[in-house]
Amino acid sequence: MENFLSIDWGELFGLSVPLSEILIRGSAMYWFLFLIFRFVVRREVGAVGIADMLVLVIVADAAQNAMAGEYTSISDGMVLVATLIGWNVFLDWLGYYVPAFRKLAEPGPLHLIQNGVILKRNLRREFITEDELWSKLREQGVDSLPQVKSAFMENDGQISVIKREK
Secondary structure, three states, X not given: OHHHHOOOHHHHHOOOOOXXXXXXXXXXXXXXXXXXXXXXXXXXXXXXXXXXXXXXXXXXXHHHHHHHOOOOOHHHHHHHHHHHHHXXXXXXXXXXXOHHHHHHHOOOOEEEEEOOEEOHHHHHHOOOXXXXXXXXXXXXXXXXXXXXXXXXXXXXXXXXXXXXXX
């Protein structure tokens, strides 16, 4: 009980770094990582949205730093996490209400096959091998290119296939 009372509560919950510095650092890292996820690692994201994945990664790190003592106060970590979540909510809101922003923030579908012809330039652009593409085609019951009207890499990194009607 004595140790509990000897805790410096002001140091534990007071800000050890200026609030503006935490907001600027959090915002800068959010935007840097958002741009990297948006323009570099498109196909690695999977079914989770870019901004959602980004928040999971950096919030986990920010929270870990606050818990492990990288900051000297819990409040520093709380402010940083709130900043990151705030940006994520704002971008979701902006994407919902501003279609032009949604087009910038989320890549559109990328054509991979058109009328049974593989668009190799687009495969190269995303570093998708023909073997990987064939694996996805087989998963959807396709065993020959003439069966495929179109195939796209969607903005979540998944490949969708539109088969020709028989």
